[in-house]
């Protein structure tokens with residue numbers, strides 16, 4: 330018999346998981362406290378812009394294997410496995426906010442006390458190591474002690490913009506479990522889920538928690554590393570970080586991915602998980618020197634962009650600057666921890682007139698900046714009369730930019746390619762600067 334699945338928290342991880350689980354033949358119920366979200370999902374509309382999600386959702390809605398509800402109690406009692414996918418954001422103090430996680434666990438525990446059959450609770454949200462031991466298991470109390478409920482930690486490595494793809498084709502499944510019963514149950518679920526079963530690694534709960542943090546911290550470290558090399562290149566004539574990255578990426582011990590110099594890492598995960606890892610290191614008395622350095626390099630990327638603009642003498646009142654790309658990376662409208670937000674506040678402070686363009690993120694940006702800046706959906710209009718064009722996101726449309734268009738529309742000839750997507754040779758008539766490109 331296939332286990333019945335409930336997923337609590339229908340965000341960027343929970344919703345794709347609910348839909349994919351139903352599409353693989355499991356009776357699945359998605360639970361969220363937000364009735365608006367539930368209504369939208371019931372009518373076949375996803376509020377998350379993930380490629381492939383809408384189509385998959387429409388397909389499974391007709392199959393009758395998927396349900397959405399705000400009723401945690403019924404969903405949990407009528408299922409065998411509950412995946413916990415609620416958010417773990419950062420508080421203003423920089424600590425990880427566990428309150429959504431712990432509130433959801435309390436509600437689930439209440440339902441499980443009245444359920445007669447065994448239940449597996451699977452934590453998918455990213456948590457500081459030891460959270461399951463110190464917070465989640467104590468809430469479950471006698472349920473966990475008596476074996477009525479098992480807890481497993483099963484982190485996700487989904488990227489925004491390819492969540493469905495990553496979910497259906499993972500490089501590894503990590504199962505942190507206290508006993509064989511829970512790891513076997515979860516393994517059986519995944520064996521049925523995947524036609525080509527990925528490698529499954531069973532670890533302790535604590536190791537599984539740390540794997541998620543270590544994974545994201547390592548990606549962040551690679552980015553800060555290459556941005557540090559980019560800084561050296563910028564200070565040295567005739568050198569180019571792109572070529573350095575290509576060469577070192579050929580070494581199989583290093584690998585080519587996450588070696589793209591740019592504005593630094595943003596988004597909802599890498600910056601947050603690095604803060605979480607620093608906090609956890611301090612908690613157990615370990616000096617987080619490397620992690621702090623990764624963070625410091627990332628913060629400093631903003632100053633490097635500003636320095637390039639200062640060298641071009643564009644940061645002053647009366648000048649207009651065009652920002653191309655607001656999202657923290659291409660393929661998403663997410664502007665969380667995007668360098669664009671910090672840069673625009675900076676330019677406003679210096680009286681610069683800011684013009685912004687982005688294929689997806691304009692509306693989100695408008696919610697922050699209102700009428701302080703100008704918004705454009707047409708590239709030529711965004712560039713018209715500008716003194717500097719700064720490329721912050723690697724959207725395909727920007728890769729096709731031509732010198733002729735810039736010269737014909739802009740007032741001055743300054744270009745800054747923060748993403749290294751343009752060929753400098755094709756901008757020889759302009760004052761062209763780029764991250765990691767020696768003058």
Ligand code: UDX
Nearest residue numbers: 485486487488489587588589591594595596598657658
């Ligand atoms: C990340 C992890 O990749 C994923 O495994 C985890 O589950 C969630 O966090 P995501 O936040 O979607 O995913 O973005 P990702 O594609 O990893 O990029 C993160 C940031 O690093 C972006 O700002 C991106 O532009 C930047 N980046 C990435 C670089 O600057 N250079 C690179 O070479 C790669």
